[in-house]
Amino acid sequence: MxxxxxxxxxxxxxxxxxxxxxxxxxxxxxxxxxxxxxxxxxxxxxxxxxxxxxxxxxxxxxxxxxxxxxxxxxxxxxxxxxxxxxxxxxxxxxxxxxxxxxxxxxxxxxxxxxxxxxxxxxxxxxxxxxxxxxxxxxxxxxxxxxxxxxxxxxxxxxxxxxxxxxxxxGPGGLPVSTQGKVVALISGRVEGAIASWLMMKRGCKVIPIFFDARPYADARAKRLAVKIVKFFRAVEGSNIHFLVVPYGELLGVLSKNVQGPLICPICIRGMYKISEILADEEKAEGVVTGEGFDDLNSLEYLRILQYGVRIPIFRPLFSFDEGRIEKIAEQASMREFLSYPAGQSCSLFPRCLPDKVSLREVLDAEEKLNLNELFRKIAKNAEKIQKWSQWI
Amino acid sequence: MxxxxxxxxxxxxxxxxxxxxxxxxxxxxxxxxxxxxxxxxxxxxxxxxxxxxxxxxxxxxxxxxxxxxxxxxxxxxxxxxxxxxxxxxxxxxxxxxxxxxxxxxxxxxxxxxxxxxxxxxxxxxxxxxxxxxxxxxxxxxxxxxxxxxxxxxxxxxxxxxxxxxxxxxGPGGLPVSTQGKVVALISGRVEGAIASWLMMKRGCKVIPIFFDARPYADARAKRLAVKIVKFFRAVEGSNIHFLVVPYGELLGVLSKNVQGPLICPICIRGMYKISEILADEEKAEGVVTGEGFDDLNSLEYLRILQYGVRIPIFRPLFSFDEGRIEKIAEQASMREFLSYPAGQSCSLFPRCLPDKVSLREVLDAEEKLNLNELFRKIAKNAEKIQKWSQWI
Missing domain, CATH: 3.30.2130.30 (VC0802-like)
Structure with missing residues (x-):
C-alpha cells in the first residue's frame, strides 16, 4: 500500500x-x-x-x-x-x-x-x-x-x-456534542466506557468520572481508567477533561460504621449523588452508567440505589446480553478492554455484598452518618484533570 | 412436512x-x-x-x-x-x-x-x-x-x-417475571412495544399502559394498541392484564389553558406521573418507554420531562438508531407494527410542539391548574382490563 x-x-x-x-x-x-x-x-x-x-x-x-x-x-x-x-x-x-x-x-x-x-x-x-x-x-x-x-x-x-x-x-451516528453533555461513571469496569461510547454515537459529549477507591481498590482500576480516558480522547478530542473523585474516605467510613450488606448500596448511591453534583457543575444533563440487568440484583434494588437522585440516569446497556456488549466493544475498537483484568477491585468484597436491604435501612444509615454532607464534601474535592500528564 | x-x-x-x-x-x-x-x-x-x-x-x-x-x-x-x-x-x-x-x-x-x-x-x-x-x-x-x-x-x-x-x-434471554415487574407506555407508536420486548427478554414482566387520548386522537392509536396488547399476550401469557387511562380530559384542560409549547411537555410529564402512581399500585419497579434520542429535542428537555418523577424510567431504545430498532422488531416478529400507520395521533399537533420551554414555566402552569390533583384523579379512573373482550 x-x-x-x-x-x-x-x-x-x-x-x-x-x-x-x-x-x-x-x-x-x-x-x-x-x-x-x-x-x-x-x-x-x-x-x-x-x-x-x-x-x-x-x-x-x-x-x-x-x-x-x-x-x-x-x-x-x-x-x-x-x-x-x-x-x-x-x-x-x-x-x-x-x-x-x-x-x-x-x-x-x-x-x-x-x-x-x-x-x-x-x-x-x-x-x-x-x-x-x-x-x-x-x-x-x-x-x-x-x-x-x-x-x-x-x-x-x-x-x-x-x-x-x-x-x-466509521461508526455513523451523530457528531459528539450536538446533543448535549452527560457525565459517565467509568470506575473499575469497562462497561461504563462502552455505555459512554453509545451515548457519544448519539451525539452526546461525555465527561468521564473516575471514583478512586484507593486504598480499598488496587492500582488496576486506575490503570483501566487511564486506558478508557485515552479512548475518550481519541473520540472526543484531546482537549476533553475528566474528573477524579477521591472515594477512599467514604469507603473507610462505611467499612467502620455500617453493616456489610449496606456498604454496596450506599457506595453506589454515593457515586450517583456525587455525579449529580458534578454534572450540575459541568452543566451536564444526565449520568451514564454501564450497569446491566445482571449487575443489579433486582429492579427493587435499583430503586433503592436511585432513590432521591433527581438527574436522569442513562443505562444504555441495560437490556443487552453479553454477546451484544461484546459486539459493540468490537465496533468501537474496545475489544481489548473486555479482557482487561479489572477483577474485583474493591477490597471490602464480599463483605459488602447487598443482601436483603430495605430503603429504610439505607436512608437511616445515611442520615446517621450525615453522608449527604460527606458526598458534597467529596464532590468539592473532585479533581478536574485537563492535562494528560497531570494524572498518568 | x-x-x-x-x-x-x-x-x-x-x-x-x-x-x-x-x-x-x-x-x-x-x-x-x-x-x-x-x-x-x-x-x-x-x-x-x-x-x-x-x-x-x-x-x-x-x-x-x-x-x-x-x-x-x-x-x-x-x-x-x-x-x-x-x-x-x-x-x-x-x-x-x-x-x-x-x-x-x-x-x-x-x-x-x-x-x-x-x-x-x-x-x-x-x-x-x-x-x-x-x-x-x-x-x-x-x-x-x-x-x-x-x-x-x-x-x-x-x-x-x-x-x-x-x-x-427462540429469543433467548431470561423467562418473563424472573426479574420483577415494570409498566410500559405503549400509546400511539410501536417503539413502546419494542422497548417492552427488550425488557421482557431480560426477564421483566411488563404491564402495558395505554393512554387513551380521544377525542384528541383518532381510533388508529387504539387499533395499534390492540395489536400490541395481543403481542404482549403471546409473549407473557393470555392471563396478563393491561391498563387504559382516559387522557382526553387532561388534553382538554391543556388545550384551553396553557400556551402551545407547554402542551407537549406537560402531556408527557402527566404520562410519567400517572404511570408512577399505577406502577406503585401494581407493585412495579419502573416505567418503560420507547423514547429515543431523536424523540427528545435535547437532554435538557428530557430533564424537564422527568423532573419530580421518582420511579426509574427505562428507555432501552435510547441509544439505538433506526436500523437497530428495525432489527429487533424483526427478531421479535413485530415487523408489521413498524409500518402501521399510527400517523400523528394527537390533534393538538403541531400547536403543542415544545419550543424553548423552561422548567419554571412548566411547573408554574402545572401548579396554577392544580394538575398533580388531576393526574391523581385520572390515575384513579384507569381501567384495569383483564378480559380481552372487555376492550376490543
Missing part, C-alpha cells in the same frame, strides 16, 4: 444521518463534525474543505488521518483518494496509476463512477474510457461488473475528481 | 442463560419458564416433562406449539422430534423413517448424535449404524460431514431418544 499512499493526498469523509435533519440543524451538526475532525487530527498536518454532503481533507499522512477518523461519531466512511482535475484525461491517468498498484495479483476489476455537477461527459463515459484504458495497459486483467476482485471508484464533484479503491467504515 | 408431523409427537425445548445461575436461582427460573410455557400453550393439548437442561413437550399439534414457543423469552431453541426408546434398533428405525421424508430431493446428509446417561453404545456407534442404514436404504444419497444438505440429529437422554431434523431459534 506504500506506493499507493505516495499518490494519495485527499481523504474523502462521508457522513450520513445529518442529511435527515432540517437545514439549520444540519449546518450546526456539520460545523460540530468539522470541529471534531480538527480536534481528532490535532498534531497532523492537514487542510479541510467542505462541500454539501462531503468533507475533503488534504494531507501528507492519509493513513494516520484515517485511523483517527474511523472512530469519530457522525462519520459513515472515509476513503483515501487521488485528487485530480475533473477532466477525463487526468482521471484516466490517475485511475490507471492506481489500478497498476491495486490490481497486482488480482484477476478482475470494475470501474464505478459517480458525478455531481455539469460536465461534457457522463459517468458511463468515464467508466468506458477508464475501463478500456486499464484493459489495454494491464495484461491478463478482466472486467467483472458483478463480483470484481477489485473496484476502482471515481467520484466527480464539480471541477475536482477523486479516484480511490478503499472505503473504511 | 405433513408426513413428518404425523411421526413427531415431542417438542424439545432448550434454554440457555439459566445454566449460568446458582442452583436455587436456576430452579426458580426453570419453574418460571415452565409456567410461561403452560400459559403460552393455553388451549392446546400437551404434556410437559422436564429434565436437567431440557423441557420435553408431548403434543399432537407440534407446529402450533412451536409457533408459540419461539416467541418466549428464555427459550434458546425448539425442535419437533420423534421420541423412541433409547435402543439402537428403535433409534435406527425412527431415523430411517425421518430420513426418507427429509432427504427427498437432497444429495447428502450427516448424522449427529449426542448422549447423556449410560448406554451399551457410544454416540459414534449410533452415527455409524444409522448412517449405514440410511446409505443402504436410500438410493443415491451420500454422507457429507462438513457441509451436508440435511442433518439428522439424535439426542439420547437416559432411557429415551429423540430424532429430529429441525432447530427453530
Amino acid at each position: 506504500k506506493d499507493i499512499d505516495a499518490m494519495v493526498k485527499t481523504v474523502i469523509v462521508r457522513y450520513g444521518e445529518l442529511a435527515l435533519k432540517s437545514e439549520p440543524t444540519r449546518m450546526r451538526f456539520e460545523r460540530c463534525l468539522r470541529e471534531d475532525i480538527k480536534s481528532a487530527l490535532n498534531g497532523l498536518s492537514f487542510e479541510l474543505r467542505r462541500e454539501r454532503g462531503r468533507i475533503f481533507i488534504s494531507t501528507s499522512s492519509p493513513r494516520s488521518v484515517i485511523s483517527r477518523l474511523v472512530r469519530l461519531p457522525g462519520i459513515v466512511s472515509v476513503s483515501p483518494s487521488v485528487e485530480v482535475e475533473a477532466r477525463i484525461e487526468a482521471i484516466s491517468s490517475a485511475a490507471l496509476n492506481l489500478a497498476r498498484k491495486s490490481l497486482s495479483g488480482k484477476r478482475s476489476f470494475a470501474v464505478r463512477t459517480s458525478r455531481v455537477g455539469s460536465h461534457t461527459f457522463t459517468s458511463r463515459d468515464v467508466n468506458t474510457v477508464v475501463g478500456s484504458l486499464i484493459l489495454k495497459k494491464i495484461p491478463e486483467i478482466r472486467v467483472n461488473l458483478s463480483e470484481p476482485d477489485q473496484e476502482i471508484f471515481i467520484e466527480i464533484r464539480g471541477e475536482r475528481a477523486y479516484v480511490f479503491t478503499e472505503v473504511f467504515s | 405433513k408426513d413428518i408431523d404425523a411421526m413427531v409427537k415431542t417438542v424439545i425445548v432448550r434454554y440457555g442463560e439459566l445454566a449460568l445461575k446458582s442452583e436455587p436461582t436456576r430452579m426458580r427460573f426453570e419453574r418460571c419458564l415452565r409456567e410461561d410455557i403452560k400459559s403460552a400453550l393455553n388451549g392446546l393439548s400437551f404434556e410437559l416433562r422436564r429434565e436437567r437442561g431440557r423441557i420435553f413437550i408431548s403434543t399432537s399439534s407440534p407446529r402450533s406449539v412451536i409457533s408459540r414457543l419461539v416467541r418466549l423469552p428464555g427459550i434458546v431453541s425448539v425442535s419437533p422430534s420423534v421420541e423412541v426408546e433409547a435402543r439402537i434398533e428403535a433409534i435406527s428405525s425412527a431415523a430411517l423413517n425421518l430420513a426418507r421424508k427429509s432427504l427427498s430431493g437432497k444429495r447428502s446428509f450427516a448424522v449427529r448424535t449426542s448422549r447423556v446417561g449410560s448406554h451399551t453404545f457410544t454416540s459414534r456407534d449410533v452415527n455409524t449404524v444409522v448412517g449405514s442404514l440410511i446409505l443402504k436404504k436410500i438410493p443415491e444419497i451420500r454422507v457429507n460431514l462438513s457441509e451436508p444438505d440435511q442433518e439428522i440429529f439424535i439426542e439420547i437422554r437416559g432411557e429415551r431418544a429423540y430424532v429430529f431434523t429441525e432447530v427453530f431459534s
Whole structure:
C-alpha cells in the first residue's frame, strides 16, 4: 500500500444521518463534525474543505488521518483518494496509476463512477474510457461488473475528481456534542466506557468520572481508567477533561460504621449523588452508567440505589446480553478492554455484598452518618484533570 | 412436512442463560419458564416433562406449539422430534423413517448424535449404524460431514431418544417475571412495544399502559394498541392484564389553558406521573418507554420531562438508531407494527410542539391548574382490563 499512499493526498469523509435533519440543524451538526475532525487530527498536518454532503481533507499522512477518523461519531466512511482535475484525461491517468498498484495479483476489476455537477461527459463515459484504458495497459486483467476482485471508484464533484479503491467504515451516528453533555461513571469496569461510547454515537459529549477507591481498590482500576480516558480522547478530542473523585474516605467510613450488606448500596448511591453534583457543575444533563440487568440484583434494588437522585440516569446497556456488549466493544475498537483484568477491585468484597436491604435501612444509615454532607464534601474535592500528564 | 408431523409427537425445548445461575436461582427460573410455557400453550393439548437442561413437550399439534414457543423469552431453541426408546434398533428405525421424508430431493446428509446417561453404545456407534442404514436404504444419497444438505440429529437422554431434523431459534434471554415487574407506555407508536420486548427478554414482566387520548386522537392509536396488547399476550401469557387511562380530559384542560409549547411537555410529564402512581399500585419497579434520542429535542428537555418523577424510567431504545430498532422488531416478529400507520395521533399537533420551554414555566402552569390533583384523579379512573373482550 506504500506506493499507493505516495499518490494519495485527499481523504474523502462521508457522513450520513445529518442529511435527515432540517437545514439549520444540519449546518450546526456539520460545523460540530468539522470541529471534531480538527480536534481528532490535532498534531497532523492537514487542510479541510467542505462541500454539501462531503468533507475533503488534504494531507501528507492519509493513513494516520484515517485511523483517527474511523472512530469519530457522525462519520459513515472515509476513503483515501487521488485528487485530480475533473477532466477525463487526468482521471484516466490517475485511475490507471492506481489500478497498476491495486490490481497486482488480482484477476478482475470494475470501474464505478459517480458525478455531481455539469460536465461534457457522463459517468458511463468515464467508466468506458477508464475501463478500456486499464484493459489495454494491464495484461491478463478482466472486467467483472458483478463480483470484481477489485473496484476502482471515481467520484466527480464539480471541477475536482477523486479516484480511490478503499472505503473504511466509521461508526455513523451523530457528531459528539450536538446533543448535549452527560457525565459517565467509568470506575473499575469497562462497561461504563462502552455505555459512554453509545451515548457519544448519539451525539452526546461525555465527561468521564473516575471514583478512586484507593486504598480499598488496587492500582488496576486506575490503570483501566487511564486506558478508557485515552479512548475518550481519541473520540472526543484531546482537549476533553475528566474528573477524579477521591472515594477512599467514604469507603473507610462505611467499612467502620455500617453493616456489610449496606456498604454496596450506599457506595453506589454515593457515586450517583456525587455525579449529580458534578454534572450540575459541568452543566451536564444526565449520568451514564454501564450497569446491566445482571449487575443489579433486582429492579427493587435499583430503586433503592436511585432513590432521591433527581438527574436522569442513562443505562444504555441495560437490556443487552453479553454477546451484544461484546459486539459493540468490537465496533468501537474496545475489544481489548473486555479482557482487561479489572477483577474485583474493591477490597471490602464480599463483605459488602447487598443482601436483603430495605430503603429504610439505607436512608437511616445515611442520615446517621450525615453522608449527604460527606458526598458534597467529596464532590468539592473532585479533581478536574485537563492535562494528560497531570494524572498518568 | 405433513408426513413428518404425523411421526413427531415431542417438542424439545432448550434454554440457555439459566445454566449460568446458582442452583436455587436456576430452579426458580426453570419453574418460571415452565409456567410461561403452560400459559403460552393455553388451549392446546400437551404434556410437559422436564429434565436437567431440557423441557420435553408431548403434543399432537407440534407446529402450533412451536409457533408459540419461539416467541418466549428464555427459550434458546425448539425442535419437533420423534421420541423412541433409547435402543439402537428403535433409534435406527425412527431415523430411517425421518430420513426418507427429509432427504427427498437432497444429495447428502450427516448424522449427529449426542448422549447423556449410560448406554451399551457410544454416540459414534449410533452415527455409524444409522448412517449405514440410511446409505443402504436410500438410493443415491451420500454422507457429507462438513457441509451436508440435511442433518439428522439424535439426542439420547437416559432411557429415551429423540430424532429430529429441525432447530427453530427462540429469543433467548431470561423467562418473563424472573426479574420483577415494570409498566410500559405503549400509546400511539410501536417503539413502546419494542422497548417492552427488550425488557421482557431480560426477564421483566411488563404491564402495558395505554393512554387513551380521544377525542384528541383518532381510533388508529387504539387499533395499534390492540395489536400490541395481543403481542404482549403471546409473549407473557393470555392471563396478563393491561391498563387504559382516559387522557382526553387532561388534553382538554391543556388545550384551553396553557400556551402551545407547554402542551407537549406537560402531556408527557402527566404520562410519567400517572404511570408512577399505577406502577406503585401494581407493585412495579419502573416505567418503560420507547423514547429515543431523536424523540427528545435535547437532554435538557428530557430533564424537564422527568423532573419530580421518582420511579426509574427505562428507555432501552435510547441509544439505538433506526436500523437497530428495525432489527429487533424483526427478531421479535413485530415487523408489521413498524409500518402501521399510527400517523400523528394527537390533534393538538403541531400547536403543542415544545419550543424553548423552561422548567419554571412548566411547573408554574402545572401548579396554577392544580394538575398533580388531576393526574391523581385520572390515575384513579384507569381501567384495569383483564378480559380481552372487555376492550376490543
